[in-house]
Amino acid sequence: MNETASLRARAEIDLAALRANVRVLRERAAGAQLMAVLKSDAYGHGAVPCARAAREAGAAWLGTATPQEAFALRAAGLDGRIMCWLWTPGGPWREAIEADVDVSVSGMWALREVVAAAAAAGRPARIQLKADTGLGRNGCQPVDWPELVAEARAAERTGRVRVTGLWSHFACADEPGHPSIAAQLGVFRDMVAYAEKEGVEPEVRHMANSPATLTLPESHFDLVRTGIAMYGVSPSPELGEPADFGLRPVMTLAASLALVKDVPAGHGISYGHHYTTPAGTTLGLVPVGYADGVPRHASGRGPVLVDGKVRTVAGRVAMDQFVVDLGGDRPEPGADAVLFGPGDRGEPSVEDWAVAAGTIGYEIVTRIGARVPRVYVDEAAGAAEGAAR
Numbered sequence: 001m002n003e004t005a006s007l008r009a010r011a012e013i014d015l016a017a018l019r020a021n022v023r024v025l026r027e028r029a030a031g032a033q034l035m036a037v038l039k040s041d042a043y044g045h046g047a048v049p050c051a052r053a054a055r056e057a058g059a060a061w062l063g064t065a066t067p068q069e070a071f072a073l074r075a076a077g078l079d080g081r082i083m084c085w086l087w088t089p090g091g092p093w094r095e096a097i098e099a100d101v102d103v104s105v106s107g108m109w110a111l112r113e114v115v116a117a118a119a120a121a122g123r124p125a126r127i128q129l130k131a132d133t134g135l136g137r138n139g140c141q142p143v144d145w146p147e148l149v150a151e152a153r154a155a156e157r158t159g160r161v162r163v164t165g166l167w168s169h170f171a172c173a174d175e176p177g178h179p180s181i182a183a184q185l186g187v188f189r190d191m192v193a194y195a196e197k198e199g200v201e202p203e204v205r206h207m208a209n210s211p212a213t214l215t216l217p218e219s220h221f222d223l224v225r226t227g228i229a230m231y232g233v234s235p236s237p238e239l240g241e242p243a244d245f246g247l248r249p250v251m252t253l254a255a256s257l258a259l260v261k262d263v264p265a266g267h268g269i270s271y272g273h274h275y276t277t278p279a280g281t282t283l284g285l286v287p288v289g290y291a292d293g294v295p296r297h298a299s300g301r302g303p304v305l306v307d308g309k310v311r312t313v314a315g316r317v318a319m320d321q322f323v324v325d326l327g328g329d330r331p332e333p334g335a336d337a338v339l340f341g342p343g344d345r346g347e348p349s350v351e352d353w354a355v356a357a358g359t360i361g362y363e364i365v366t367r368i369g370a371r372v373p374r375v376y377v378d379e380a381a382g383a384a385e386g387a388a389r
């Protein structure tokens with residue numbers, strides 16, 4: 001505890017909350033399996049501990065964007081199904097096949113490369129064909145689907161690949177009622193039906209991200225892919241707060257006050273002097289900045305709990321530090337400044353910082369920098385729980 005308290009800054013990761021969130025999401029999508037999405041170091045929470053916790057809570061699949069992220073999970077000893085979906089020419093397809101990772105294929109170039117890699121590896125690749133049902137990002141357009149399906153079936157017949165999944169991704173699942181949602185579901189059903197008519201027998205058909213998992217049961221199919229909700233952050237303020245869905249924020253970001261001092265009225269604060277003390281006051285120096293992922297766009301707006309009161313960033317967020325006006329309060333140096341957390345102590349939320357910075361909660365947690373140590377809490381309880389099962 002003292003060691004933790006003496007850190008300049010720390011991101012506490014509550015693995016018990018993560019496990020509970022996974023269970024809540026599995027209940028929401030009863031009848032489907034759950035993929036824990038762990039890309040970008042588990043949205044800044046730390047991929048390996050989060051992957052282990054998600055597995056303990058029953059996540060059948062782990063998902064990453066890049067192959068390297070998938071390999072890192074394997075190297076850490078995580079077995080079972082892992083899928084990754086962001087590929088560029090050159091692979092590494094063969095490593096993925098040898099690591100038993102399911103790979104996404106969005107077009108002919110990828111299919112050809114993975115078939116060649118399977119031949120070189122001397123064992124079949126598990127591939128999942130991705131349909132662009134309307135997101136307009138990765139995935140195969142409906143008009144190109146017959147060619148991709150035909151070539152994938154041909155590769156299945158030679159034993160080079162096994163098509164384990166058919167999948168897609170929503171554009172506007174965080175805006176319930178958006179007309180694109182029903183349209184994408186319709187296109188997905190048609191593309192799945194076509195592939196199955198051509199002989200594809202997928203283990204899993206899947207489309208739902210967190211917002212769809214929370215609000216759109218007809219999108220659950222065989223598997224839901226949850227990222228942000230698993231970390232206890234709401235996909236969007238319009239959908240509600242995490243607690244509305246029984247979810248609890250997993251990350252708490254805190255720093256130790258580096259200095260508390262008196263200053264006179266009219267004192268300019270931080271670069272550019274965008275804040276001036278209105279009266280004689282006390283200042284607290286919070287030793288985290290944009291290098292740590294505290295958004296500079298939240299200058300003059302970001303909320304911080306210090307000594308029982310929520311204060312606001314005074315002036316600019318700098319690379320390594322920012323200042324709060326403590327209005328005459330005098331906490332000790334070393335006192336906790338809590339930027340966000342689950343709210344138990346009245347601290348702000350990730351969503352509050354997203355609003356302050358004009359962004360989304362996803363970006364707030366994902367950008368917390370490598371210089372901030374992740375401190376895992378309740379890991380032992382998790383291990384005990386896992387062992388008990």
Ligand SMILES: *Cc1c(COP(=O)(O)O)cnc(C)c1O
Nearest residue numbers: 037169209210211225226227228
């Ligand atoms: C990131 C991602 C997800 C998870 O999205 P959340 O909204 O965080 O649940 C699911 N599927 C794909 C393809 C993704 O890239």
